Amino acid sequence: MSQLHIIDKPNGKYTNLQRDEFLVFCILDTAVPYAMVCKTFDALRANNMTTRKDINNHSVTDVIKVLQSSGYRFPTQHAKRIKMFGYNNINLKTANREELCTINGIGMKLASFFLRNTRGEDHAVMDVHTKRWLKNYLVDYCSWDPKDVKKLTYTQEEDNFKAIAKLMGKTTTQLDLEIWEANRVGNRK
Numbered sequence: 001m002s003q004l005h006i007i008d009k010p011n012g013k014y015t016n017l018q019r020d021e022f023l024v025f026c027i028l029d030t031a032v033p034y035a036m037v038c039k040t041f042d043a044l045r046a047n048n049m050t051t052r053k054d055i056n057n058h059s060v061t062d063v064i065k066v067l068q069s070s071g072y073r074f075p076t077q078h079a080k081r082i083k084m085f086g087y088n089n090i091n092l093k094t095a096n097r098e099e100l101c102t103i104n105g106i107g108m109k110l111a112s113f114f115l116r117n118t119r120g121e122d123h124a125v126m127d128v129h130t131k132r133w134l135k136n137y138l139v140d141y142c143s144w145d146p147k148d149v150k151k152l153t154y155t156q157e158e159d160n161f162k163a164i165a166k167l168m169g170k171t172t173t174q175l176d177l178e179i180w181e182a183n184r185v186g187n188r189k
Helices: 016-028 034-046 060-070 075-086 108-119 128-142 146-150 154-167 172-183
Strands: none
Touching: 016 034, 016 075, 016 108, 034 060, 060 075, 108 154, 128 146, 128 154, 128 172, 154 172
16 A cells, blocks of 8 residues: 555544644545645645644635645635634544534545544545445445445445445455555556
């Protein structure tokens, strides 16, 4: 498996400040290649813009400039999300998935990513790669109709993914990371 960013620690131990930083990393992880997320996060960190306290010392314009200099897509939209997180008083140590989804830019996928990494919770990160893999598995090995797969909610997709991982003798995280590693931009053959 290729190297994950130092802040991206599946089932890792995070301090309060690292939770802030990882939430910023999650906000950046929206329809952007992983390498770009890492590069942009490092630029934000170098400019002291990865914890809520530090974010509040900067303007949205300051954050936009860092995102633009990194070549990040949609810098204005994401800078506003990061700045809004700076003012959010959510307790990242105790917040559940639904509470995390109230943070602008965080949906079920990124909330699952956050909880998997910071607390070791058993969540699948149902991104484009895992969804495609799940659809193919359910259609090819379980004879599902593709139309039925499309109707699944995020939670139903995740439950099916977890069940398949268990059948394969893997943890949800192991299977998730294997699929991500094999299919992410930069690793395609």
